[in-house]
Amino acid sequence: MNRIILLVSLATLVQWGSNVMGQIADNGAPKLSTTIVANSFWSSSASGNSYSSETKKDIDRAIEGMPKTLMVTEGLSDSARASQLQWAVKVVNAIRDDKVTLLVPAGRYDFSTLGGAHVDTPNEGPARAFMPKLVVTRNHVTLQGQGHPVFTYAGPGTNQSSHGRVLLWIPYSAKGSTIDDVTISGIDWVGDQSYDRILEAEYSAHENHEVLLGIFSHGYRYGLIMSGFPGKVPSQRHIVIEDSVFKNFNLQAIHLTGGATISRVQVEGVFPSPSEAFVPIFANIEKALQKKIGPHLGDAFQTAIEQDGSNSTTTVRDSEFSHLNEGLQCGYNEERFEVLSNRFQAVFDHSVYILSNRQNLRIVGNQFTSPWEAAIKVGASSTALPLRYSAEIAANVFKEPHKYSLLFSGSFANVHDNRTQHDDSSSFPDYRITTGGGQAGWSNHAMENRFVNNQAIILLEQFVDAEDRSIAGNVFEGEKQTVYFHAKENSAFPAVIDVAGSRLIYGAPPQCTQCYPNATGYLSRKETNRSNSGVQ
Secondary structure (H helix, E strand, O other): OHHHHHHHHHHHHHHHHHHHOOEEOOOOOEEOEEEEEOOOOOOOOOOOOOOOHHHHHHHHHHOOOOOHHHOOOOOOOHHHHHHHHHHHHHHHHHOOOOEEEEEEOOOEEEOOOOOOOOOOOOOOOOHHHHOOOEEOOOOOEEEEEOOOOEEEOOOOOOOOOOOEOOOEEEOOEEOOEEOOOEEEEOOEEEOOOOHHHOOOHHHOOEOOHHHHHHHOOOOOOOEEEEEOOOOOOOOOOEEEEEOOEEEOOOOEEEEEOOEEEEEOOEEEOOOOOOOOOHHHHHHHHHHHHHHHHOHHHOOOOOEEEEEEEEOOOEEEEOOEEEEEEEEEEEEEEOOEEEEEOOEEEEEEEEEEEEEOOOOEEEEEOOEEEOOOOEEEEEEOOOOOOOOOOEEEEEOOEEEOOOOEEEEEEOOOEEEEOOEEEOOOOOOOOOEEEEOEOOOOOOEOOOOOOEEEOOEEEEEEEOOOOOOOOOOOOEEEEOOOEEEEEEOEOOOOOOOOEEEEOOEEEEOOOOOOHHHOOOOOOEOOOOEEOOOOEEEO
């Protein structure tokens, strides 16, 4: 018996030593690392908790006023468990150690009746108006689920009519410092949206709708998880979301400003598989939600991840996205954006939509099944020649696209080794490379791109209804590519194309009425099979 007690004590000592010495600075000085458990954090004697004396003081100060009824390890209702978790996050923010890990046991955490914002929500900007239920206000934090706990809510929120909530918010800064190095892992996030309610705009609107509409007069956006808030791009910062599931979210699953690494997540929307019958229904949904939430919403509903500006790298990899309106939206990322080895299925509008990514874009090794409008849409938002714009779109597989595998308006991209698999009934080209930006009337140069060894029908066009922009210097290599060259008659830019091995056809695909094959203002159409040709 004494031997067993000794072994337990040694294990505790080792764990305590690991916590205290968990991180070693370059100069050899110890850095404190503390782990707390969501259903026992108030007790240093509970399993999994080992605190230094200073850490215990931080905890004791943070839990002043915590109801004794919540200081139990089991037997709580789902709502009480969520309230207990709010106290646990308050403790995380209060601990002054260098790194804190919060272990969240399996179970259901129901925030339905917990109104208002978390007590630690900063007062800056519109933060409190989003009413986040959990807020992280310090660096170097991990929220680690054990057995996939479920964070959820249902029914109308604070205003007694709108349903949407923000469950976790990570601000730009708190106490004068940028919030960085936050990891969320192994947690399921579930709203109360469903397809049969999608036309009821109250299910998509935020629970503090009226206040938010007063702040964002043209409309607002939010997600189950928010990093920052729309309209302000932070300095360098990074968060990690991994091994998590998002379902039935009311508007968006994740809304980001700033960099992130998102890996091994599953995001499932409530849309049906796309079809012609769904097109008019979608138009009604869009109209209803824009009327309620504001025109700025656009079509950014039932979106898995939206990034609204970043000065640091964002990577989305090894994840699954299905039954959505939009998969990934990236706006105004001035650094690197990577989409690697993901699976997209039954996404209606765009599986990946990149707007004005001006440095490094990589979309590599993904699979897109049954996309409707465009599996990938990339468009710059500047009419100036984007000298820093570059992209690699490679080794992706597009299965049974209804319309475009790639809709691209930009320059200096390397598009190679992609495969499009579909029957012969499609009337659309697989890739549409165009000077028409397709967004807010913008027109862009589409020049100096390389298309190599793709299995695709490609349309390269100077869009006749757009401002005059160049399509010069594009290179096409590979025998599995058919290239349609649709240049304007009176452009100030030369109609130059370099084709090696690919089949070249002047004009637009005749079966694609949306490609304007018979429109006036284009160079005349004729067919050639020449290789290694520079065509003037």
